[in-house]
Amino acid sequence: xxTFNKVFTILVLVFLYIPMIVLAVASFNNGTDPAVWQGxxxxxxxxxxxxxxxxxxxxxxxIVAVISSLLATALGTMAALGIHAMGPRMKxxxxxxxxxxxxxxxxxxxxxxxxxxxxxxxxxKVSNVLGFVTLLIAHITFNLPYVILSxxxxxxxxxxxxxxxxxDLGCTPAQAFFKVVIHEIMPGIVSGALMSFTMSLDDFxxxxxxxxxxxxxxxxxxxxxxxxxxxxxxxxxxTLLFLAILLVMVLxxxxxxxxxxxxxxxxxxxxxxxxxxxxE
Amino acid sequence: xxxxxxxxxxxxxxxxxxxxxxxxxGETINVYNWGQYISDGSDGSxxxxxxxxxxxxxxxxxxxxxxxxxxxxxLKTGGSTYDVIIPSDYMVARLISxxxxxxLDMENIPNYKYVDEAYKNQAYDPSNEYSVPYTWGTVGVIYxxxxxxxxxTGSWSLLWNKKYAGKILMFDNPRDAFAVAEExxxxxxNTVNADDLRxxxxxxxxxxxxxxxxxxxxxxxxxxxxxxxIAPYYAGDYLQMAAENPDLxxxxxxxxxxxxxxxxxxxxxxxNKKAAEEYINFLCDPEISGQNLDYLGxxxxxSDAKQYMDPDTASSEVACPSKETLSGGSSFINLPSETSQxxxxxxxxxxxxGGVDDYALWCMGAIFIAMAAYLTVRGVRRKRRxxxxxxxxxxxxx
Numbered sequence: 001x002x003t004f005n006k007v008f009t010i011l012v013l014v015f016l017y018i019p020m021i022v023l024a025v026a027s028f029n030n031g032t033d034p035a036v037w038q039g040x041x042x043x044x045x046x047x048x049x050x051x052x053x054x055x056x057x058x059x060x061x062x063i064v065a066v067i068s069s070l071l072a073t074a075l076g077t078m079a080a081l082g083i084h085a086m087g088p089r090m091k092x093x094x095x096x097x098x099x100x101x102x103x104x105x106x107x108x109x110x111x112x113x114x115x116x117x118x119x120x121x122x123x124x125k126v127s128n129v130l131g132f133v134t135l136l137i138a139h140i141t142f143n144l145p146y147v148i149l150s151x152x153x154x155x156x157x158x159x160x161x162x163x164x165x166x167x168d169l170g171c172t173p174a175q176a177f178f179k180v181v182i183h184e185i186m187p188g189i190v191s192g193a194l195m196s197f198t199m200s201l202d203d204f205x206x207x208x209x210x211x212x213x214x215x216x217x218x219x220x221x222x223x224x225x226x227x228x229x230x231x232x233x234x235x236x237x238x239t240l241l242f243l244a245i246l247l248v249m250v251l252x253x254x255x256x257x258x259x260x261x262x263x264x265x266x267x268x269x270x271x272x273x274x275x276x277x278x279x280e
Numbered sequence: 281x282x283x284x285x286x287x288x289x290x291x292x293x294x295x296x297x298x299x300x301x302x303x304x305x306g307e308t309i310n311v312y313n314w315g316q317y318i319s320d321g322s323d324g325s326x327x328x329x330x331x332x333x334x335x336x337x338x339x340x341x342x343x344x345x346x347x348x349x350x351x352x353x354x355l356k357t358g359g360s361t362y363d364v365i366i367p368s369d370y371m372v373a374r375l376i377s378x379x380x381x382x383x384l385d386m387e388n389i390p391n392y393k394y395v396d397e398a399y400k401n402q403a404y405d406p407s408n409e410y411s412v413p414y415t416w417g418t419v420g421v422i423y424x425x426x427x428x429x430x431x432x433t434g435s436w437s438l439l440w441n442k443k444y445a446g447k448i449l450m451f452d453n454p455r456d457a458f459a460v461a462e463e464x465x466x467x468x469x470n471t472v473n474a475d476d477l478r479x480x481x482x483x484x485x486x487x488x489x490x491x492x493x494x495x496x497x498x499x500x501x502x503x504x505x506x507x508x509x510i511a512p513y514y515a516g517d518y519l520q521m522a523a524e525n526p527d528l529x530x531x532x533x534x535x536x537x538x539x540x541x542x543x544x545x546x547x548x549x550x551x552n553k554k555a556a557e558e559y560i561n562f563l564c565d566p567e568i569s570g571q572n573l574d575y576l577g578x579x580x581x582x583s584d585a586k587q588y589m590d591p592d593t594a595s596s597e598v599a600c601p602s603k604e605t606l607s608g609g610s611s612f613i614n615l616p617s618e619t620s621q622x623x624x625x626x627x628x629x630x631x632x633x634g635g636v637d638d639y640a641l642w643c644m645g646a647i648f649i650a651m652a653a654y655l656t657v658r659g660v661r662r663k664r665r666x667x668x669x670x671x672x673x674x675x676x677x678x
Contacts (some may be wrong), residue, residue: 026622032524033501033504033505035501035505036505037403051322052319052321052322052327053320053322058637114357114359115357117359118357118358118359121358121359122358127360127361127549128310128360128361128551129359129360130359131360148614156656209357210359211343212343212359212360213310213311213312213341213342213343213360214341215380216343216344221315221344222318223315223346224314224315224344224346225315225316226314226315226316226346226347226496227314227316227317227576228520229313229497229500229501229520243638250580
């Protein structure tokens with residue numbers, strides 16, 4: 001049974017990663033046809049870094065991803081604090097409502113945001129409302145639930161006495177938050193930020209509906225590349241993008257593992273303390 | 281913490297600046313075109329938009345779409361305005377009929393005089409009030425001369441030839457696929473007659489057992505690698521395939537063929553009509569048109585542009601067919617919505633008739649049965665285990 005499990009796990013992993021591997025191999029292939037291996041080369045990467053069209057688009061994607069994930073993290077953390085302070089029933093309702101956008105089909109979110117922006121545009125009599133700002137708003141919108149989802153558990157894991165102790169020792173509520181609470185929930189904030197960064201970097205569906213002529217991101221532009229066969233430098237670009245996201249995910253897992261270890265150490269120490277006190 | 285906050289503030293400031301900088305540089309126009317449908321400076325070609333900005337000082341915001349239909353949706357949704365769009369013939373007709381285009385002021389487009397008469401007064405814009413041709417091309421048959429007998433070529437019948445069963449590719453969109461069969465049967469490509477359309481769909485169903493697959497862009501790989509030998513496709517794309525595999529040949533069928541024109545238009549709500557007309561005029565400049573289309577591989581509607589093109593392309597009968605050849609071509613116009621709905625429904629019938637889709641059904645069935653079997657086996661085993669446990673309990677209890 002154990003060997004079966006192992007084989008099955010490997011099969012699933014292979015199934016998941018084969019497309020990426022094929023893409024990565026094709027990016028090193030010295031020819032345009034991904035099915036025929038014509039020798040190892042790095043020219044595709046060289047061409048990519050000399051390309052004047054793709055690199056600015058990639059930069060655009062990064063700009064949107066960084067700004068939207070930072071803003072979403074700030075807003076989401078605030079929202080999580082508010083939700084944490086609510087009564088249990090209210091909390092459940094609000095969490096339910098914030099989770100809906102996660103399961104909502106992206107295309108519905110995209111179309112409704114586009115309609116909303118167009119509507120606001122006509123109200124404000126601005127005919128060119130779609131652009132960088134609308135793209136940013138849309139990305140913040142779909143990033144928010146991820147941040148809330150990763151920060152709220154940290155808040156409930158936190159010992160509420162810590163904050164009260166800080167208040168007792170003379171902190172204002174704001175100081176108590178920045179000196180105590182934020183350190184406790186930092187792992188949640190960081191993983192929320194990284195998560196929303198990756199979501200935003202590769203988002204296509206929602207961006208497709210809300211982007212404007214002034215600002216285009218990479219996935220949207222690549223989707224329209226239908227008039228000519230894909231050039232191998234695009235494989236190189238995707239490989240790099242995949243590696244970047246992989247890096248972020250590994251980082252996130254490492255952080256989480258470290259946090260878990262720290263917590264278990266703290267719990268053991270704390271438990272020991274309590275036991276000692278009980279014995280006294 | 282303060283560092284983090286100040287960083288955030290910095291980023292906010294940057295983000296606030298960004299859209300401003302986009303508007304700051306004087307005049308701008310928004311151009312909405314097919315993806316990869318303009319020479320962008322790669323492989324030593326001319327960067328058309330940069331050249332335009334250099335000459336006029338007008339900045340170009342360039343946006344792309346993947347099909348006429350998605351461009352139409354974006355226009356209809358609103359929220360953004362465009363100064364120049366480049367739809368295909370039938371979409372131009374549709375936009376005109378829905379009043380979505382501005383009339384062009386030809387005074388501002390003096391280079392229109394270079395456009396050949398053959399591409400003026402087309403059915404989609406009979407009086408040339410709304411559009412200026414950008415590129416055009418033909419749909420013909422691509423075949424591999426290594427495997428296909430030359431005596432079999434010359435007609436659409438090659439696509440129905442049983443000798444080459446399993447080596448034939450076909451368009452994967454209803455309009456182009458129907459046009460192929462319509463031309464073969466001698467029916468007008470813009471017919472609205474329901475019986476004709478049904479007859480065409482029977483012809484396509486008759487062809488289905490011979491077809492290897494219905495494809496669009498995968499045609500490049502399949503033809504270049506000789507997995508398939510025969511396919512109907514656009515002449516411009518054929519030239520790129522032939523560069524990879526010189527055995528590939530192309531002909532325009534004698535029964536008639538589709539001639540498509542992509543044309544530049546100005547949509548209603550445009551912000552800067554003068555600059556938009558300047559842009560259209562710029563693209564009609566023979567020198568620009570020649571270099572641009574040399575890169576794209578499509579044909580230019582401007583004869584004077586040929587001197588700026590690669591001489592091989594300019595003299596090729598595929599890229600620049602003669603007037604006599606072209607007289608056999610007919611262009612699409614917009615079909616009324618009932619006709620296109622009927623066509624979509626018939627196309628669905630063609631695609632779902634037997635064949636591959638059965639496999640999907642069988643697979644689904646197999647998976648379903650396997651799951652059901654697994655669940656029953658597990659249920660039975662669990663019951664047995666519980667029963668066993670109960671047996672063990674009994675003596676202890678007593």
